[in-house]
Amino acid sequence: MKNSPNIKDLYERALQYIPGGINSPARAFRPVKEKPIFVEKGSGAYIFDKEGKKYIDHCLSFGAIILGHSHSRVSSAIKEAIDKGTNFGLSTEKEVILSEIICKAIPSIEKIRLVNSGTEAVMSAIRLSRGWTKRKRIIKFEGGYHGCVDSLLVSCGSSLTTLGVPTSSGIPEEFFQTTIVLPYNNIPSFKAIIEKYHPEIAAVIVEPIAGNMGVIPANLEFLRVLREETEKYKILLIFDEIITGFRLCFGGFQNIIGIKPDITLLGKIIGGGLPIGAYGGKKEIMDCLAPDGDVFSAGTFSGNPIVASCGISVLNILKEENPYNLLEKKTKYLLEGLSGCVKVNQVGSMFTIFFTDSPVFDYKSAKTSDCERFANFFKGLLNKGIYFPPSQFEACFISTCHTDKDIEKTKKAINFSFANLNYNIVK
Numbered sequence: 001m002k003n004s005p006n007i008k009d010l011y012e013r014a015l016q017y018i019p020g021g022i023n024s025p026a027r028a029f030r031p032v033k034e035k036p037i038f039v040e041k042g043s044g045a046y047i048f049d050k051e052g053k054k055y056i057d058h059c060l061s062f063g064a065i066i067l068g069h070s071h072s073r074v075s076s077a078i079k080e081a082i083d084k085g086t087n088f089g090l091s092t093e094k095e096v097i098l099s100e101i102i103c104k105a106i107p108s109i110e111k112i113r114l115v116n117s118g119t120e121a122v123m124s125a126i127r128l129s130r131g132w133t134k135r136k137r138i139i140k141f142e143g144g145y146h147g148c149v150d151s152l153l154v155s156c157g158s159s160l161t162t163l164g165v166p167t168s169s170g171i172p173e174e175f176f177q178t179t180i181v182l183p184y185n186n187i188p189s190f191k192a193i194i195e196k197y198h199p200e201i202a203a204v205i206v207e208p209i210a211g212n213m214g215v216i217p218a219n220l221e222f223l224r225v226l227r228e229e230t231e232k233y234k235i236l237l238i239f240d241e242i243i244t245g246f247r248l249c250f251g252g253f254q255n256i257i258g259i260k261p262d263i264t265l266l267g268k269i270i271g272g273g274l275p276i277g278a279y280g281g282k283k284e285i286m287d288c289l290a291p292d293g294d295v296f297s298a299g300t301f302s303g304n305p306i307v308a309s310c311g312i313s314v315l316n317i318l319k320e321e322n323p324y325n326l327l328e329k330k331t332k333y334l335l336e337g338l339s340g341c342v343k344v345n346q347v348g349s350m351f352t353i354f355f356t357d358s359p360v361f362d363y364k365s366a367k368t369s370d371c372e373r374f375a376n377f378f379k380g381l382l383n384k385g386i387y388f389p390p391s392q393f394e395a396c397f398i399s400t401c402h403t404d405k406d407i408e409k410t411k412k413a414i415n416f417s418f419a420n421l422n423y424n425i426v427k
């Protein structure tokens with residue numbers, strides 16, 4: 001590339017001006033002991049780095065991209081919106097249209113607020129839960145990641161797991177005292193705690209399919225018990241569907257399992273690759289927000305028309321094409337035959353290959369994975385032009401742009417990388 005700095009120089013400059021050289025730690029590639037990639041552009045299933053190397057992308061902006069990069073219809077919608085101005089701090093039709101599409105697709109969401117990131121959605125939903133219930137405590141589950149919200153930055157998954165940072169400094173202890181952390185998929189421990197503390201608990205927040213300790217689906221019975229017990233004690237049940245929203249069907253994972261939470265968190269896909277978050281639920285709860293209610297929530301860029309236009313375009317295409325069965329079929333084919341020394345968890349187009357030989361159903365079992373082996377596997381794939389998320393404890397994805405040929409290429413690279421690790425993957 002003419003006059004283009006090479007990645008090594010760019011990284012040096014990044015280190016000089018940006019802490020750790022990156023704007024979000026997962027991008028630092030520390031868990032896999034590599035240097036970060038600097039992307040020049042993305043097209044369909046591929047990303048191209050600053051030196052022109054092409055990768056098949058299975059990270060897909062940590063799940064935000066489902067139609068592939070720079071989809072022509074989505075790009076046109078963004079361009080059309082930009083030509084009308086970037087942000088007004090006033091209402092536009094686009095945010096109304098996006099909200100309506102989401103409310104119609106996810107019946108538990110009667111009203112919704114659009115914000116700028118998943119983190120902001122979580123933070124706002126927690127405040128709303130406390131405002132509604134007049135209680136303080138929140139229950140979360142080990143390995144669940146709900147953005148970098150102070151009181152929830154405890155026992156998180158994601159890259160924090162391999163960074164070895166159990167929490168973050170800079171957060172007063174008092175914040176954690178309102179957070180109860182319980183093992184995922186464990187009904188007895190949940191029941192015991194709820195029995196004892198229910199008058200103090202405002203909300204239970206859960207990823208119905210965990211995506212930040214690797215992909216781990218919640219047992220249906222576990223989710224049913226969460227719903228029953230929270231209903232019984234007037235505690236709000238919050239489903240964090242920031243990854244699963246519009247990833248597995250046209251709606252949330254809740255549409256598939258038929259469990260309605262009180263509040264749903266969305267992000268990623270509903271913004272089509274532009275920054276977004278959203279929280280929505282029952283009318284009477286959502287109406288507690290200012291200006292109708294006394295729970296404050298605000299943002300200069302909330303409901304931004306360019307982001308909303310992008311989200312509308314992605315959701316319209318998903319509705320028209322209904323690609324979910326095909327995505328699942330392709331993902332199944334990709335992972336077919338992998339077992340033995342690895343455990344594969346897959347739901348629809350989300351999956352994780354765990355480097356462990358025992359089943360992975362919670363944070364502790366996920367942590368039995370051999371991260372050193374994962375790092376070597378990751379490097380093997382990278383050399384073959386395949387980009388997986390740079391941590392054992394992340395979800396991998398497939399987009400509608402991944403062709404059979406791309407899948408075949410990834411499959412071959414996986415097998416090659418396993419062979420290089422001397423790993424027996426077939427039982």
Ligand code: PLP
Pocket residue numbers: 062117118119120122145146147148207211212240241242243267268276277
């Ligand atoms: N919740 C879940 C389940 C997530 O996976 C993430 C991000 O990966 C978040 C919340 C935070 O979203 P954001 O990164 O947009 O702040």
